[in-house]
Amino acid sequence: MSTEPTPPPGPAPAPGTDSGYASASDAAAARRQPAGAAVLRTEVTEAIRAAVFAELAAVGYGRMSMEGIARRAGVGKAAVYRRWRSKLPLVLDVVSAVAGQGLPAPDTGSLRGDVRAVLGVAARALAHPAVAQILPDLLAEAARGPELAQALRGALRGARGGVVEVVLAQAAERGELPRDVDADLAFGLLAGPLYWTVAVMGGAPTDAELDALASSVAAALRTA
Template sequence: MAKNGAREGGTTGSGAARRTPAGAAVLREDKTAAIRAAVFEELAAVGFARMSIEGIARRAGVGKTAVYRRWRSKLHLVLDVVSAVAVAGLPSPDTGSLRGDVRLLLEVAARALRHPMASQIIPDLLAEAARSPELAEALRTALHESQQSMAAAMVERAVERGEIPAGVDGKLALDLLTGPLYWRLVVVRDDLPAGYLDALAQSVAAALGAE
């Protein structure tokens, strides 16, 4: 390792413009991506309680130091990764109609919840949250509040189009969108019959006041 700081797993640059600042470590993006992917694989394989930094590092093909350079504990690592996925999860649709927006969101959510890792990881994290107030608060933010602005914007556009009356609660819209799918795909673990998403989209739109 060079005295003035070396690249993580690499070499120092030759030019002054590319030289690493003294005492700093450059975090390689490929290693960060490998660690993030390993977190989901470990969660699905062993659950949060049995997951360890050692196991994550081994699965990612890096040393423990590479993980600790980025996150100070497995809790902070999991929260960061889950929060990032939640924020990037549901899109903010604008199809021109409330029913169209709801249908698109249901399709995206159903695809995500059908993924084997999601069906294993989400229930495990929610169970662990019952024992960890910090995890519970972080999951509430990641899995609910991060989607709230999307639901509020969808409702606001529907109000502006005159599809639904003013005053519809965005939280209610989000509950109606995600609740039935979570129950069916994650809790009951049942398949979605043909036409289910279309019928659910129609029911959600009607429940919010659309004719």
């Protein structure tokens, strides 16, 4: 369980408001708005996303609830449900956003250089303490739930796969690879050994190990 303080309860959400905390004038203004006119405030959305990440690290997917997310975010429960109908799409939204952060498609001028750049960023992400807690938990839950498994695969493939496809296309343009290299195979060659090293064996790869892995992945792609 998290030891972070829980925001104090506020007044009941006013119709049409987003945060769950409203003044009398806000409530009056909200009553004058037509149904469905509530504005989804960006800062509330981001607070909810941050709360999801914290809840996943603290209690795991199985014990996480929409009520707990709202409480940690300091918003009314309705503000969460306005954006996501249940915790599955909410978690997938957050996972997709986090998976895609900090990983622009590299253009180093060589296949090996691009692969090394992707591996370096991915290794740092996997070694983050929160990610190290969240990802194994989500994978364990996915093993028990086909819906989560399918959705999680799609979210991760969409976030990382686009970068892999760019790396492959650039290598093909340079004549380093044929144009029909399978992107899923390339993604597996990149992610599999790295996840094994960081998440399963519990060690952060050194620069020399990442260099060697990049050379191996590039060589494997050339013969794929």
